[in-house]
Amino acid sequence: MGVFLWARYLMSFVLLPLVFPLGRKVRNTILRMPEAPGKREGIVGSGTPNMSIVCLGESPVAGVGLSNQTENITPIFAQKVHQYTQKTVEWHILGKKGIRMAELLPTFGDEFPEEADIFFIGMGVNDCKDGTSMSNWREQWLALHGHLRRLYPNALIICSSVPPLISFPALPFPVRVFLGYRSDLMNEILRVSVMPLDEKTMYLPLPSILAPKYFAYDGFHPNAIAHKEWGDGIFDAIVEREDIIIVEK
Numbered sequence: 001m002g003v004f005l006w007a008r009y010l011m012s013f014v015l016l017p018l019v020f021p022l023g024r025k026v027r028n029t030i031l032r033m034p035e036a037p038g039k040r041e042g043i044v045g046s047g048t049p050n051m052s053i054v055c056l057g058e059s060p061v062a063g064v065g066l067s068n069q070t071e072n073i074t075p076i077f078a079q080k081v082h083q084y085t086q087k088t089v090e091w092h093i094l095g096k097k098g099i100r101m102a103e104l105l106p107t108f109g110d111e112f113p114e115e116a117d118i119f120f121i122g123m124g125v126n127d128c129k130d131g132t133s134m135s136n137w138r139e140q141w142l143a144l145h146g147h148l149r150r151l152y153p154n155a156l157i158i159c160s161s162v163p164p165l166i167s168f169p170a171l172p173f174p175v176r177v178f179l180g181y182r183s184d185l186m187n188e189i190l191r192v193s194v195m196p197l198d199e200k201t202m203y204l205p206l207p208s209i210l211a212p213k214y215f216a217y218d219g220f221h222p223n224a225i226a227h228k229e230w231g232d233g234i235f236d237a238i239v240e241r242e243d244i245i246i247v248e249k
Helices: 002-029 075-085 101-111 124-130 133-152 175-195 223-240
Strands: 040-045 051-055 089-095 116-121 157-160 200-202
Touching: 002 175, 040 075, 051 075, 051 157, 075 089, 075 116, 101 133, 101 175, 124 175, 133 157, 157 223, 175 200, 200 223
Parallel strands: 051 089, 051 116, 116 157, 157 200
Antiparallel strands: 040 089
């Protein structure tokens, strides 16, 4: 699988004479959407929290494309966990528009809570379109994971795949094809890198194709429908693998 993805990605370099000028045009014309207003931390349930969820990442985690942070994947996921476990769950959003992997720890390292039971990471679109090398992508992921594991030895660390850029309505052909092949390869590198790390680390794949109904009106960021299904999908994946954090009541 990895050999095929590498070969397909390298063959797509023939598209670069078209990709570069079209890519610059997209950068200059795409609708700029702000990060959603609203609280970036909260509590679901009553009493003292006995579970903590942190979502770390780029524009989708920051709520770009949403009308309010109440539609964000983070409180949606926290609500699902609370309903299932009856635990009081505190949640934290650590997201920033335009951020890349190399910038995560310098930007948010001082904002990590003292305790976390579940740490979700959603990254890759900016690294994909901005040209982060595959080796740096892997090394930066492993460095982030190592840092989080030292801080939270017992936390479940969830690594989300890069969204399929080949589905983004805002990207014209051949830009979406080139970036789509690139994001597929990044996902394979991520999957192979994180799956063997430890039993408390999981790779969460997104669908290989996303329908237009999941995008905000800029054609680039996920809308409230996507966040709802994304949050539900994280919860379902944890329950399916019978992680002790969730199934113990």
